Amino acid sequence: MTTTAPTTAPVVGFDQVSKSYGEVRAVDGLTLALHPGETVALLGPNGAGKSTTLDLLLGLRQPDSGTVRVLGASPREAIVAGRVGAMLQSGGLMDEVTVGELVGLACSLHPRPYQPSDVLARAGVAQIAGRKVDKLSGGQAQRVRFALATAGDSDLIVLDEPTTGMDVTTRQGFWATMREQADQGRTVLFATHYLEEADAIADRVLVLHRGRLLADGTAAEIKAKAGARRISFDLEGEIDEAALRALPFLTTVDVSGQTVRIQSSDADATVHAVYGLGVYPRNLEVAGLGLEQAFVAITAAEEAKTK
Numbered sequence: 093m094t095t096t097a098p099t100t101a102p103v104v105g106f107d108q109v110s111k112s113y114g115e116v117r118a119v120d121g122l123t124l125a126l127h128p129g130e131t132v133a134l135l136g137p138n139g140a141g142k143s144t145t146l147d148l149l150l151g152l153r154q155p156d157s158g159t160v161r162v163l164g165a166s167p168r169e170a171i172v173a174g175r176v177g178a179m180l181q182s183g184g185l186m187d188e189v190t191v192g193e194l195v196g197l198a199c200s201l202h203p204r205p206y207q208p209s210d211v212l213a214r215a216g217v218a219q220i221a222g223r224k225v226d227k228l229s230g231g232q233a234q235r236v237r238f239a240l241a242t243a244g245d246s247d248l249i250v251l252d253e254p255t256t257g258m259d260v261t262t263r264q265g266f267w268a269t270m271r272e273q274a275d276q277g278r279t280v281l282f283a284t285h286y287l288e289e290a291d292a293i294a295d296r297v298l299v300l301h302r303g304r305l306l307a308d309g310t311a312a313e314i315k316a317k318a319g320a321r322r323i324s325f326d327l328e329g330e331i332d333e334a335a336l337r338a339l340p341f342l343t344t345v346d347v348s349g350q351t352v353r354i355q356s357s358d359a360d361a362t363v364h365a366v367y368g369l370g371v372y373p374r375n376l377e378v379a380g381l382g383l384e385q386a387f388v389a390i391t392a393a394e395e396a397k398t399k
């Protein structure tokens with residue numbers, strides 16, 4: 093028996109949630125619903141409010157106004173019922189115990205625990221189960237935090253910058269495991285600064301900026317929202333660089349040797365105008381923005397508006 097409502101409620105529901113620290117409004121009127129089986133990336137520049145949002149979601153901080161619900165209950169009730177597993181940036185690990193002991197303890201405290209041996213194996217730390225927790229490398233400690241977050245059968249897994257300090261192979265293994273968790277119907281929410289991870293892993297991307305939701309959609313939708321496209325070509329002769337830079341619709345221009353790379357909010361018009369400069373562009377390519385460039389474009393546009 094749990095105290096939580098049936099799973100028809102969103103896994104996570106924020107309704108007009110705000111949280112300030114003194115003068116700083118870290119989360120500003122956030123409304124949001126996450127659903128079962130979604131893998132959601134939370135992006136935003138430093139100080140955008142990602143960690144505060146996760147703290148509110150986990151009941152570690154209380155909102156000044158608005159409500160946060162997790163699986164139809166308060167965050168605290170959902171956590172007590174074992175429905176949420178979390179891996180936080182700052183989560184210190186107990187000293188003087190071994191990895192195996194710590195994971196065993198986490199399993200024993202979970203209302204719906206997995207076998208410690210399975211948890212150790214899944215997190216890739218079975219070989220270091222006998223090692224003291226304070227003797228681990230940064231990447232190993234991250235894996236142990238991951239083991240603690242998956243000690244039992246939770247409906248929601250919350251990860252704050254989970255792959256910081258992991259090498260490439262560990263990172264790939266980590267995300268493969270997370271995919272399995274989502275495929276089994278769990279909701280995975282992770283904050284990250286690695287945009288390529290968000291692009292590859294998440295089926296939904298949230299962009300936070302100054303505590304507000306700036307974009308919410310698939311990575312493809314976020315890229316489209318940024319509007320701009322990348323244009324690149326090689327020059328055969330000289331180009332009047334000042335005239336090139338003066339063309340309308342350009343957001344960035346980079347001329348390096350014979351190669352020109354530009355971003356434009358109207359690629360068709362820009363290509364037409366380049367021909368108009370008497371240039372014949374070779375190897376012309378027009379492509380959409382990557383998620384990283386789209387993120388920079390969206391947040392920079394918002395910065396410009398708020399100045």
Ligand SMILES: Nc1ncnc2c1ncn2[C@@H]1O[C@H](COP(=O)(O)OP(=O)(O)OP(=O)(O)O)[C@@H](O)[C@H]1O
Nearest residue numbers: 113116117118136137138139140141142143144145
């Ligand atoms: N305990 C606190 N006391 C005062 N201000 C805080 C506190 N925690 C966060 N802030 C401020 O609130 C804002 C949001 O911080 P938060 O840590 O939620 O952002 P973030 O998106 O997680 O940032 P980062 O990417 O740098 O981890 C920032 O301006 C930060 O300085």
